[in-house]
Structures are given as C-alpha cells and as structure tokens.
Amino acid sequence: AQKVTQAQTEISVVEKEDVTLDCVYETRDTTYYLFWYKQPPSGELVFLIRRNSFDEQNEISGRYSWNFQKSTSSFNFTITASQVVDSAVYFCALSISLGFKTIFGAGTRLFVKA
Amino acid sequence: DAGVIQSPRHEVTEMGQEVTLRCKPISGHNSLFWYRQTMMRGLELLIYFNNNVPIDDSGMPEDRFSAKMPNASFSTLKIQPSEPRDSAVYFCASSSRSGWRDTDTQYFGPGTRLTVL
Numbered sequence: 001a002q003k004v005t006q007a008q009t010e011i012s013v014v015e016k017e018d019v020t021l022d023c024v025y026e027t028r029d030t031t032y033y034l035f036w037y038k039q040p041p042s043g044e045l046v047f048l049i050r051r052n053s054f055d056e057q058n059e060i061s062g063r064y065s066w067n068f069q070k071s072t073s074s075f076n077f078t079i080t081a082s083q084v085v086d087s088a089v090y091f092c093a094l095s096i097s098l099g100f101k102t103i104f105g106a107g108t109r110l111f112v113k114a
Numbered sequence: 115d116a117g118v119i120q121s122p123r124h125e126v127t128e129m130g131q132e133v134t135l136r137c138k139p140i141s142g143h144n145s146l147f148w149y150r151q152t153m154m155r156g157l158e159l160l161i162y163f164n165n166n167v168p169i170d171d172s173g174m175p176e177d178r179f180s181a182k183m184p185n186a187s188f189s190t191l192k193i194q195p196s197e198p199r200d201s202a203v204y205f206c207a208s209s210s211r212s213g214w215r216d217t218d219t220q221y222f223g224p225g226t227r228l229t230v231l
Binding site for chain 1 (some may be wrong): 147156157158159162170203205219220221222223224225227
C-alpha cells in the first residue's frame, strides 16, 4: 500500500528564515511520482513540482528547493528566506505509474510572520 | 489558458436537498478527479475518470453520491439526499495521461464549498 506522511502539522517561522517541510513516503513500486502542492488561504491547490522515482536530482526554483532521497524515502521541501506570502498549507503526494490514484499527505500548515 | 472550472463556488443547502456540483476540465486533458477536503479527513479522492469512463469509485462514501462525465469537457458530482456531514470543499482536478507509465500532474479547480444545514 502507498502512504505519505507529513509529520509536521504546523510550522511557524519569522520572515527571512529558512524552513524545511518533511515528506516521507511508502510504496513497493519501483516507478512512482512525487508531488508538492501549495494551498494558500484562498483555498485553491497549486501545483509546485513533480519528481519521478528515476530522477534523484535535487531541484531549485527560486527560493524553493526539493531534496529527493530514495534511501530514506523522503522528498523534503525547503523555502529559503521565507516570506509572508509563503503562508499556506503544503501537501506532499505520491502516485504510482500503474494506477491513477494520487495519495496526499495530511499537509503542513506554514505560518510566516512579518 | 483556462484552468479547471468549477461551479458553483459556494453552495448552501438544507438537509435532504439534492446538490449538483459541476466541473469543466482543462481542454485536452483525458483524466478527471473529484476530491473532498475536510478538516477531519484531509483530502480524499472520491472518483476518477479516464477518457470519460469511471475507473475507480471506491472513494465515493455512499450511494447518495454519484458522478457522471457525459463528455470530455464536463462532469458532475451529485449528492442526493444531502446531509450535514457532507459539508466540505469539493475539488475537481484534471490531468493528461498518455500511457500506462505516465502519471501526469493533476491541476485543481478552485473548489466548491458546500454547506448542508
């Protein structure tokens, strides 16, 4: 069975601090996909990144970076120099190639204070 | 380009009434998903379609829930009769899946906030 664990329920930081959101996944499949989504206070779910299981390269996009480590089944998300606009709930998700289902973690609520 | 469109954005109804939520996926996408989000249960997949055909409806909570996709550009999620515990935000998402090894990204609509009194 597939599972996604986001152990951090809420994180509070002060603007300009760096923050890392943890994501641990479980699957027996060798081909799978990992995602991060952002849900700001307005409520919509915004796609941030997708990574497949064959590509362990880390990725950086502006202040955002992602660290994928198959050895620890983790796909962590770091925001550098956080801003108030980063305040949102962040979801990590897992999908296997042979199915259509995407399993979402419970989400981590990030508060960035000015 | 237009994203996933959902209507209505907000719906308030009384227990026992029929509720219909609507979704227009992104043009060209061949997979459509309905999710429900609540504080207690998080984000739950209710049903998904591929090429207008329901693939898995195991997440549909009860027979009171039904979903249809009559064509590639429209889907409905119906609750009849509605109950207060159905109150939640319902999201529709679409993606483009081209082969069995491909899991394309799901793009979400803005959601419909349903309140059943």
